[in-house]
Ligand SMILES: *[C@@H]1O[C@H](CO)[C@@H](O)[C@H](O)[C@H]1NC(C)=O
Ligand SMILES: *[C@@H]1O[C@H](CO)[C@@H](O)[C@H](O)[C@H]1NC(C)=O
Ligand SMILES: *[C@@H]1O[C@H](CO)[C@@H](O)[C@H](O)[C@H]1NC(C)=O
Ligand SMILES: *[C@@H]1O[C@H](CO)[C@@H](O)[C@H](O)[C@H]1NC(C)=O
């Protein structure tokens with residue numbers, strides 16, 4: 001009896017290593033677009049975020065639901081501000097302007113999106129004015145805390161009574177502000193106007209932008225996106241030109257979403273009127289087009305299935321047979337060679353249960369994982385959309401859960417790639433406070449270890465708590481193993497071998513962990529994701545042995 005007691009624990013610990021053998025052929029070629037970025041007008045991803053505009057509510061725009069307002073604007077001096085819909089507006093798209101009326105030095109000032117970051121650099125842009133004025137305009141940046149003027153510049157008026165005239169300016173602060181509680185103001189001498197007032201619109205101020213693009217993007221956020229290394233970009237809300245330039249700047253593949261005739265309030269364009277929305281011959285190179293966005297929501301699915309999707313699909317494929325058209329949902333029978341876009345906002349646990357959901361899909365209809373985010377803490381059920389209990393930023397267990405789900409990369413023949421929405425950064429006005437989220441670190445690690453093709457991996461053990469994909473990078477000839485450990489009660493020992501990688505071969509093992517499941521990188525706070533890289537050597541029969549902790553995200557890359 002006694003030897004058995006001694007033997008058992010030894011055998012048990014021996015057999016706990018997950019043994020994985022990876023063959024040298026028989027996998028599938030990847031799309032080359034595994035991890036992308038997605039931009040939508042949520043969480044200030046565009047306005048107040050990537051888009052470098054410093055002035056909030058710059059053109060007093062509104063809608064039936066959110067009427068125009070003077071939000072974030074205040075009167076300077078002894079003046080009054082009012083919204084006006086002039087019979088000759090700046091443009092039909094910008095019908096509302098602000099009237100500034102008063103005596104002597106008056107004007108208006110703006111508090112920015114989250115304040116305004118001021119440092120020694122050039123801020124430039126312009127404003128539009130209407131009204132007779134023979135004087136000067138003063139544009140300035142002020143600290144709201146100290147009330148000190150940090151930069152100021154004068155522009156001679158070219159303003160006339162019956163037209164909108166653009167005035168450009170450049171502001172050059174010589175010192176940084178102590179915080180971002182700063183304002184931009186524009187003043188004039190009302191006594192030199194014909195009726196003590198002037199009309200203003202499209203008041204705009206930009207710090208230096210990425211690649212110095214006029215109307216461009218915030219440098220720090222673009223740098224973080226570039227470091228993330230996304231291979232494609234999907235957009236819903238930026239202007240098309242800004243979007244294309246953004247893709248050029250970061251050398252990303254655009255995936256264009258087109259509006260498919262369903263409004264958020266449920267209004268649907270009738271079939272007879274749909275023609276005017278289809279077709280716009282432009283010379284950008286587009287390989288992927290998605291029709292609509294989440295057309296399964298807002299009661300849109302029945303019309304999408306009945307005619308909206310096929311109208312776009314047929315029109316696009318007739319003219320551009322090489323474009324991969326994607327439906328904005330997979331809750332339908334996808335026709336022809338079209339693909340679909342799958343979105344998942346869920347609790348971390350549900351990403352694990354869905355780990356293998358694409359195994360049974362057909363390669364006929366490639367799927368984009370267009371929006372993937374853990375948004376709510378584990379609660380044993382799923383996301384409660386009526387709850388306001390959503391996590392402000394990604395947190396570690398959610399990021400690990402997503403890493404597990406990204407194992408959909410195993411299905412390279414069916415999955416185009418995965419994006420995360422919204423962009424994975426935490427920021428405010430101050431670029432020094434921008435923090436890359438826990439998910440940013442996961443995506444970045446995976447992105448910088450691209451598979452050009454998957455390789456078949458076999459193991460006597462089922463998936464869980466170790467989830468993985470194996471493959472090859474034909475650029476570097478490296479073998480790659482991406483894995484995440486979720487919900488294990490102890491460290492997981494792994495014995496991994498790649499056919500063709502022999503004893504003595506070396507590999508780099510990068511392990512991401514965080515202090516606990518709830519670690520979150522918050523604006524202005526530290527990065528809590530710990531990255532440790534070690535080099536390991538293959539032993540007998542080329543076996544690479546290592547142990548991985550609970551809640552870790554890992555990439556092993558061999559040198560050959
Ligand atoms: C490659 O794709 C085929 C067809 O979908 C599938 O049967 C096979 O398992 C895939 N190979 C790997 C390594 O995923
Ligand atoms: C401008 O001054 C006049 C006369 O002092 C005064 O009646 C008027 O209210 C002032 N206008 C504004 C907008 O303050
Ligand atoms: C986590 O582990 C517990 C205990 O082993 C198990 O009951 C549960 O189903 C696991 N959860 C997930 C999402 O794997
Ligand atoms: C590398 O793999 C990609 C597919 O991911 C393929 O397009 C390319 O031709 C391959 N290059 C070589 C040198 O095999």
Ligand SMILES: *[C@@H]1O[C@H](CO)[C@@H](O)[C@H](O)[C@H]1NC(C)=O
Pocket residue numbers: 397486487488489490517550551
């Ligand atoms: C592993 O992580 C899961 C999820 O946070 C947790 O429930 C479990 O207790 C952890 N296991 C250990 C041994 O820490």
